[in-house]
Amino acid sequence: MNVSDASRLPALILTGPTACGKSALAVRLAQAMAAQRPVEIISVDSALVYRGMDIGTAKPTLDERGGVPHHLIDLLEPTQAYSAAQFVRDAQRLITEVHARGAFPLLVGGTLLYIKALQEGLDELPPADPAMRERLDALAEQHGLAHLHRRLADVDPVTAARLPPGDSQRIQRALEVFELTGRPISAFHQREARPPGAPLAYPMLSLEFGPDDRASLHQRITRRTQTMLDAGLIDEVRTLRARGDLTPDRPSMRCVGYRQVWQALEGEAQNGTPWTATGPDGTTLPQRIAAATRQLAKRQMTWLRGMPQRQVLSADPADADSSLQQALAVLARLMQLPRTVAPTEPHRQTP
Numbered sequence: 001m002n003v004s005d006a007s008r009l010p011a012l013i014l015t016g017p018t019a020c021g022k023s024a025l026a027v028r029l030a031q032a033m034a035a036q037r038p039v040e041i042i043s044v045d046s047a048l049v050y051r052g053m054d055i056g057t058a059k060p061t062l063d064e065r066g067g068v069p070h071h072l073i074d075l076l077e078p079t080q081a082y083s084a085a086q087f088v089r090d091a092q093r094l095i096t097e098v099h100a101r102g103a104f105p106l107l108v109g110g111t112l113l114y115i116k117a118l119q120e121g122l123d124e125l126p127p128a129d130p131a132m133r134e135r136l137d138a139l140a141e142q143h144g145l146a147h148l149h150r151r152l153a154d155v156d157p158v159t160a161a162r163l164p165p166g167d168s169q170r171i172q173r174a175l176e177v178f179e180l181t182g183r184p185i186s187a188f189h190q191r192e193a194r195p196p197g198a199p200l201a202y203p204m205l206s207l208e209f210g211p212d213d214r215a216s217l218h219q220r221i222t223r224r225t226q227t228m229l230d231a232g233l234i235d236e237v238r239t240l241r242a243r244g245d246l247t248p249d250r251p252s253m254r255c256v257g258y259r260q261v262w263q264a265l266e267g268e269a270q271n272g273t274p275w276t277a278t279g280p281d282g283t284t285l286p287q288r289i290a291a292a293t294r295q296l297a298k299r300q301m302t303w304l305r306g307m308p309q310r311q312v313l314s315a316d317p318a319d320a321d322s323s324l325q326q327a328l329a330v331l332a333r334l335m336q337l338p339r340t341v342a343p344t345e346p347h348r349q350t351p
Contacts (some may be wrong), residue, residue: 002080006182007203008104009096010104010204010328010334011104011107011334012049012105012106012107012204012205012207012331013106013115013204013206013232014026014061014106014107014108014207015110015112015115015207015208015307015343016110016208016300016315017057017211017217017304018110018219018221018296018300019093019220019292019293020217020257021315022108022110023350025313025323026106026326027041027060027066029331030068030327031067031068031107032067032324032328032329033104033328033335036075036335037099037102037103037335038103038104039068039103039104039105039106039331040068040069040070040071040094040101040103040104040106040202041065041068041069041071041096041106041107041108042071042091042094042098042107042108043072043073043107043109044087044091044104044111044114045110045111046082046087046114046251047252048072048073049073049075050074050075050076051075051076051080051238051254052078052236053255054236055079055228055231055232055233056257056258057255058072058224058228066071068101070343071094072087072094072219072222077251078082078240078243078250078252078253079246079250080252081250081251084113084114084117084122085117085122085265086136087114087117087118088114088117091114092118099183103151104334106331107204110300112300112303112304112307114125115307116303119186119204123305124188126180126181126315127326128173129180130177131293132180133172133176135177137146137172137249141337145166145168146165146169148168148172149171150174150202151175152175155178155184156178156185156186157183158175160174165349169254173185192329193231200301201305205310205311206307206310207313207330210301210315211315213313216315216316217297218290218294221290221297222286223295225257225286225290228289229286233257233261234261234265235340237261237265238265240253241262243267246351256292256293256296257285259292260285260289264279264285273304275345311326313326
């Protein structure tokens with residue numbers, strides 16, 4: 001993908017695994033820099049784009065945004081889809097617009113495919129084909145997802161090895177690409193390796209806000225899961241189900257937390273089993289959500305290890321000021337501002 005000169009503007013990416021506190025740190029960072037140069041936050045989160053999905057996405061409230069402009073939040077209805085290609089177009093436009101306003105863009109979130117696409121460009125994959133999707137849906141319903149996964153392994157073993165058998169959305173997309181082009185989707189993703197130290201497509205630096213140990217992150221995930229349930233996640237998903245235009249295979253409803261609650265409510269509706277009941281596998285709904293979130297965090301951390309030109313910050317709450325100061329130094333350097341900025345009072349963090 002060719003990058004226009006107008007888009008070759010500096011930006012800072014703040015990323016890391018889910019539940020590590022990226023959103024709160026980003027707001028503190030923007031507030032601390034406000035006297036030198038305004039900062040605007042561009043969300044890099046495939047779930048925050050959906051309206052009506054606030055609790056399960058840990059979407060920052062207006063109060064939690066602390067007066068800092070946020071972009072790419074509440075763009076779409078949950079019936080719609082948002083792609084990496086659309087994110088790249090939106091992010092390119094916003095980076096240019098934010099600089100034009102005299103502000104600085106801070107990209108914040110954990111959808112690492114979006115970051116990779118923005119930094120390295122996107123391969124030109126064929127658009128979705130509704131008729132092909134219907135045929136694949138029928139095959140999945142008739143023979144099960146395991147059949148589709150085996151079929152994918154025959155035509156694209158590289159992608160099949162990477163995708164778990166239950167990832168219906170990506171398995172079907174990979175099969176769709178093969179049927180439409182005769183080429184495995186992995187062939188579109190193959191690139192000549194970037195030489196060590198070679199510049200990214202954009203002059204960006206990535207800050208990885210990560211936990212000092214995995215156990216600490218798991219504790220944060222467990223606490224946040226319970227906080228979401230206490231805040232009304234069940235009722236939020238009930239409302240989404242009651243719309244009548246959503247199904248569990250929509251990208252929005254496949255988000256972690258929403259998928260597990262939807263399944264629990266479906267069992268409640270069909271079998272009269274309350275969502276609070278222990279499932280057939282002996283786990284409760286909070287345990288299933290937390291387990292899925294831990295798996296998401298594990299995948300994110302695997303992606304992060306392969307990201308070039310990144311600096312790691314500690315996500316230890318006891319070391320929050322140190323993390324802030326490190327991030328301020330990086331941001332100041334990108335802005336060509338003095339490095340010394342007085343720390344601000346901690347902003348109230350999203351649980």
